[in-house]
Amino acid sequence: MSRFRLVLDPTACDGHGVCAELLPEGIALDDWGFPIIAAGIADDHLPHARRAVSACPALALRMVRTDRHGGP
Amino acid sequence: MTRTAAVPTRPAARRRPTPTETARLLPASGGPTYREHLDRVGPLPAAGPGLIQEVLESGLRGRGGAGFPTGRKMVAVRGRRGPAVVVANGTEGEPLSAKDRVLLARNPHLVLDGLVAVGAALRGDRIIIAVERARQDTVAALRHALVERPDHGPVIELVQTPSRYIAGQETALVRWINGGEARPVFGNRIYERGVAGRPTLVDNVETLAHVGLIARFGAGWFRLIGPPAEPGSMLVTVTGGVDRPGVYEVPIGSSLTQLLGQVGARRVQALLVGGYFGTWVGGERIAAVPLSAEGLATVGSRPGCGVIVALPDDVCAWAEVATVAEFYSAHSAGQCGPCVFGLEDIARAVRGVLAGDPEAEAAARHWTAMVKGRGACHLPDGAAGFVESALDVFGGEIADHRLGRCQRPHHGYLPSPAPGDWR
Ligand SMILES: Cc1cc2nc3c(=O)[nH]c(=O)nc-3n(C[C@H](O)[C@H](O)[C@H](O)COP(=O)(O)O)c2cc1C
Ligand code: SF4
Ligand code: SF4
Numbered sequence: 001m002s003r004f005r006l007v008l009d010p011t012a013c014d015g016h017g018v019c020a021e022l023l024p025e026g027i028a029l030d031d032w033g034f035p036i037i038a039a040g041i042a043d044d045h046l047p048h049a050r051r052a053v054s055a056c057p058a059l060a061l062r063m064v065r066t067d068r069h070g071g072p
Numbered sequence: 073m074t075r076t077a078a079v080p081t082r083p084a085a086r087r088r089p090t091p092t093e094t095a096r097l098l099p100a101s102g103g104p105t106y107r108e109h110l111d112r113v114g115p116l117p118a119a120g121p122g123l124i125q126e127v128l129e130s131g132l133r134g135r136g137g138a139g140f141p142t143g144r145k146m147v148a149v150r151g152r153r154g155p156a157v158v159v160a161n162g163t164e165g166e167p168l169s170a171k172d173r174v175l176l177a178r179n180p181h182l183v184l185d186g187l188v189a190v191g192a193a194l195r196g197d198r199i200i201i202a203v204e205r206a207r208q209d210t211v212a213a214l215r216h217a218l219v220e221r222p223d224h225g226p227v228i229e230l231v232q233t234p235s236r237y238i239a240g241q242e243t244a245l246v247r248w249i250n251g252g253e254a255r256p257v258f259g260n261r262i263y264e265r266g267v268a269g270r271p272t273l274v275d276n277v278e279t280l281a282h283v284g285l286i287a288r289f290g291a292g293w294f295r296l297i298g299p300p301a302e303p304g305s306m307l308v309t310v311t312g313g314v315d316r317p318g319v320y321e322v323p324i325g326s327s328l329t330q331l332l333g334q335v336g337a338r339r340v341q342a343l344l345v346g347g348y349f350g351t352w353v354g355g356e357r358i359a360a361v362p363l364s365a366e367g368l369a370t371v372g373s374r375p376g377c378g379v380i381v382a383l384p385d386d387v388c389a390w391a392e393v394a395t396v397a398e399f400y401s402a403h404s405a406g407q408c409g410p411c412v413f414g415l416e417d418i419a420r421a422v423r424g425v426l427a428g429d430p431e432a433e434a435a436a437r438h439w440t441a442m443v444k445g446r447g448a449c450h451l452p453d454g455a456a457g458f459v460e461s462a463l464d465v466f467g468g469e470i471a472d473h474r475l476g477r478c479q480r481p482h483h484g485y486l487p488s489p490a491p492g493d494w495r
Contacts (some may be wrong), residue, residue, distance in 0.1 A: 007147070007259070009258045009259065009448060010407070010408035010409065010447055010448050011257075011258045011407040011408055011412065011448045012258070012260065013408075013409060014409070015409050025307075030410060030442055030446075031413075031415040031417075031439075031442065032231075032410065032414070032448070033409070034407055034409035034410050034413075036446070
């Protein structure tokens with residue numbers, strides 16, 4: 001079980017796709033270039049996920065713990 | 073609570089509701105005035121926190137579309153710090169729905185009673201009723217009702233909303249009341265921080281009218297009709313190819329076939345259940361299905377906001393479906409990529425089906441799957457569910473279009489009202 005997952009605010013995201021480049025294991029892009037987020041992040045990929053969060057120019061990504069109440 | 077003093081012990085006053093009557097919300101007699109309302113159901117007892125338990129026990133579920141238990145929503149707001157705000161949602165953005173405005177025209181005080189009672193139960197310091205600005209007849213009726221009410225009651229604010237499908241979505245409504253645009257807000261837990269940053273409860277106006285009765289007659293009375301899991305009556309708007317379209321009040325769990333007989337439905341090809349946010353049910357599957365969440369789940373549908381459109385078998389289904397797909401695309405709030413682009417592509421794919429394009433069905437399925445769960449609100453899910461059910465139910469007609477064999481005319485049972493301004 002992964003302890004973290006990414007939450008995307010679809011109203012903030014403008015489809016830059018930077019996140020998918022930094023975390024291809026957890027983020028795919030749809031037909032229109034908007035990210036599709038995987039259910040959880042494997043521990044090995046956490047550093048990449050953090051990088052994706054901070055690289056998003058729209059501040060649309062957030063990382064939340066799945067073992068605590070946090071996500072929307 | 074007034075539970076022990078519920079209806080059975082009252083003298084059988086002529087115009088008071090009796091436990092067996094199903095005309096709970098739409099009175100069989102009498103007008104909309106405060107006096108006539110009091111004659112029908114008597115005064116609203118002083119409500120307190122006990123009402124929450126009563127609503128929980130009543131099993132009342134929201135009538136705005138999602139069918140969430142109303143008592144549990146009250147509990148969620150009560151558990152928060154600070155004075156609450158209660159909003160009656162009478163925006164009724166579903167293009168064919170008329171139940172909320174018929175209710176507000178015929179029995180406004182029952183809705184306002186429910187609003188006042190919930191406000192008191194949650195110790196709310198603001199109570200608000202919201203209706204669509206374009207419906208000035210409803211606005212006028214409500215203004216009239218508000219001045220009729222006794223002076224010692226709480227102040228009820230009347231808010232008018234823009235003509236947008238999405239304006240009735242609760243986070244959009246809260247944003248509008250707060251002075252912003254009527255567009256949804258992502259991840260906004262209004263029960264924590266809603267109107268003016270306060271814990272906020274948004275309930276559909278029909279839901280609140282039921283609360284207005286539960287506060288008087290109790291949970292036991294409420295449960296006298298309808299299945300145990302979904303008690304009570306519900307308002308339905310029946311339209312399409314029927315002789316007597318209109319708003320009806322029926323016990324939940326009653327027979328769809330009987331309802332269709334009552335309204336004079338003609339040669340039904342399929343039913344659209346739940347309005348544009350709902351799903352198609354093939355004509356041959358209707359017979360066994362009761363009008364309840366449990367019954368409709370067996371055919372992949374749900375009551376939603378209670379709109380039922382009977383589509384006759386002599387009109388082109390895909391022309392109707394295409395109109396609604398365009399409606400969805402036009403009514404996107406333009407905030408989320410998959411909604412903006414996805415609903416446009418879905419509408420194009422459905423036009424393709426109509427035009428007989430052999431690739432269109434697969435394209436429609438591809439895009440409906442892609443948009444689901446990807447918006448800040450459920451608009452894309454509504455569009456996807458509507459179109460997927462059409463693909464399931466009108467499969468034979470897809471082939472007719474591909475082979476250029478569809479001779480049926482476009483009737484226009486499903487309109488596509490243009491979106492109004494955001495402000
Ligand atoms: C696109 C969209 C449109 C909606 N429009 C309405 C509406 O017109 N009226 C309404 O009561 N609820 C509407 N809702 C549902 C509200 O968000 C909310 O769930 C409802 O008002 C809660 O009331 P209830 O619990 O009594 O059903 C809409 C939801 C969505 C996603
Ligand atoms: S980097 Fe940010 S804005 Fe760009 S696609 Fe990813 S989430 Fe969206
Ligand atoms: S999903 Fe569509 S309608 Fe809902 S907030 Fe996003 S853009 Fe607006």
